[in-house]
Amino acid sequence: INRASGIPNRPNDGTVDEVPPVGPVTVEVKLPKRPASVSLALEESDFDWKYVARRGKAVATVGKVHIHAAIVVAYLRPDRARQPTGTSEHALVKIEA
Secondary structure, X not given: OOOOOOOOXXXXXXXXXXXXXXXXXXXXXXXXXXXXXXXXXXXXOOEEEEEEOOOXXXXXXXXXXXXXXXXXXXXXXXXXXXXXXXXXXXXXXXEEO
């Protein structure tokens, strides 16, 4: 067990000086229909997603999460389906390491 804090002149201090990333992290979210897009926010990492229609779920994999990240699930609003930007509804899935 390494009980050192990582701070050379305060080895018995319980503070954490660094947080290592975790991953890959896979998240499944049950959705009412296929989203227009799914993206990663707040951190940069490898990101991939797919929609599994027979299960009604989006499955997203984030390569690594350092502190926290969010997955943004976007649907086009039916009344604005032909306008590509600024016209979607969003849901957030927050991921914390």
